[in-house]
Amino acid sequence: MSSAIINGKEIGQEIRNAVAERVIRLKERGLTPGLAVVLVGDNQASATYVRNKQKSCEAIGMFSELIKLPEETTQEELLAQIQRLNQREDIHGILVQLPLPKHIDEDTVIATIAVEKDVDGFSPVSVGKMMLGQETFLPCTPFGVMKLLEYSGIEIAGKHAVIVGRSHIVGKPMGQLLLQKDATVTYTHSKTPDLPSFTKQADILIAAVGRANFITKEHVKEGAVVIDVGINRDDNNKLCGDVNFVEVDGIASHITPVPGGVGPMTITMLLFNTVQAAENKLAQ
Numbered sequence: 001m002s003s004a005i006i007n008g009k010e011i012g013q014e015i016r017n018a019v020a021e022r023v024i025r026l027k028e029r030g031l032t033p034g035l036a037v038v039l040v041g042d043n044q045a046s047a048t049y050v051r052n053k054q055k056s057c058e059a060i061g062m063f064s065e066l067i068k069l070p071e072e073t074t075q076e077e078l079l080a081q082i083q084r085l086n087q088r089e090d091i092h093g094i095l096v097q098l099p100l101p102k103h104i105d106e107d108t109v110i111a112t113i114a115v116e117k118d119v120d121g122f123s124p125v126s127v128g129k130m131m132l133g134q135e136t137f138l139p140c141t142p143f144g145v146m147k148l149l150e151y152s153g154i155e156i157a158g159k160h161a162v163i164v165g166r167s168h169i170v171g172k173p174m175g176q177l178l179l180q181k182d183a184t185v186t187y188t189h190s191k192t193p194d195l196p197s198f199t200k201q202a203d204i205l206i207a208a209v210g211r212a213n214f215i216t217k218e219h220v221k222e223g224a225v226v227i228d229v230g231i232n233r234d235d236n237n238k239l240c241g242d243v244n245f246v247e248v249d250g251i252a253s254h255i256t257p258v259p260g261g262v263g264p265m266t267i268t269m270l271l272f273n274t275v276q277a278a279e280n281k282l283a284q
């Protein structure tokens with residue numbers, strides 16, 4: 001029997017509809033939520049994601065502004081741009097699209113975003129608050145995965161979650177959010193010896209390693225929930241995840257597809273966080 005598909009497009013749309021209602025309420029009170037998206041350089045994938053973010057904002061009545069900077073922009077110029085956005089009353093969320101060109105230090109740039117506008121949840125203060133379980137903006141991809149699990153009725157408490165990947169923006173926060181919901185969490189990564197001996201124990205397996213079709217049937221326990229965070233290109237340049245879907249389908253109880261699984265949730269939770277930032281501003 002095939003695994004149940006966790007549909008990120010459908011769940012994302014349901015959440016976007018609720019966020020759109022909050023935008024209407026804010027506009028009735030004279031405030032239009034505004035997101036500034038900063039794109040540096042010519043990375044084609046980044047340009048597509050940024051375009052999708054802007055379209056998604058427009059679709060629910062939010063204001064969005066693209067600040068497009070050339071590849072040779074200096075770090076100082078970028079920091080000055082962010083400082084200007086920090087001051088603007090009409091901008092409630094600031095997002096710097098990653099990756100940045102190599103001559104710019106991502107950590108310094110992210111740390112310059114005002115914490116109350118850090119709708120990506122990447123700044124050191126946001127990460128620290130998340131670790132402490134304090135109210136803050138959660139990073140959009142792991143936040144989206146938590147929503148997928150919630151909307152699919154998947155129990156987390158008492159389950160063994162195994163994360164494959166340890167990036168700052170997905171793997172590390174993902175484990176933390178699952179821990180806060182009382183999962184037992186194991187972190188693994190591409191250099192973990194005998195990876196299947198760990199992943200085979202997972203009730204919830206999160207693949208966030210960034211390698212096409214890396215997770216195969218030998219990694220997955222019968223009945224596990226498999227969440228694929230990867231966005232890769234295979235040998236035929238076709239979009240694929242970190243999970244070999246064909247092999248794992250039928251072993252997992254639930255699985256997210258790529259495309260149409262976690263990806264759409266990343267932008268959904270960005271909208272969610274930006275509206276939250278605007279509501280916070282009004283409540284000040």
Ligand SMILES: Nc1nc2c(c(=O)[nH]1)N[C@@H](CN(C=O)c1ccc(C(=O)N[C@@H](CCC(=O)O)C(=O)O)cc1)CN2
Nearest residue numbers: 049096097098099120140259260261262263264266267
């Ligand atoms: N500042 C940030 N930079 C990056 C982030 C981020 O959350 N904040 N995440 C990724 C890229 N990303 C958003 O920026 C992103 C990636 C993929 C998708 C998505 O919807 N994927 C679709 C497939 C799209 C396609 O056809 O290529 C899917 O999986 O269905 C949305 C957002 C790195 N940078």
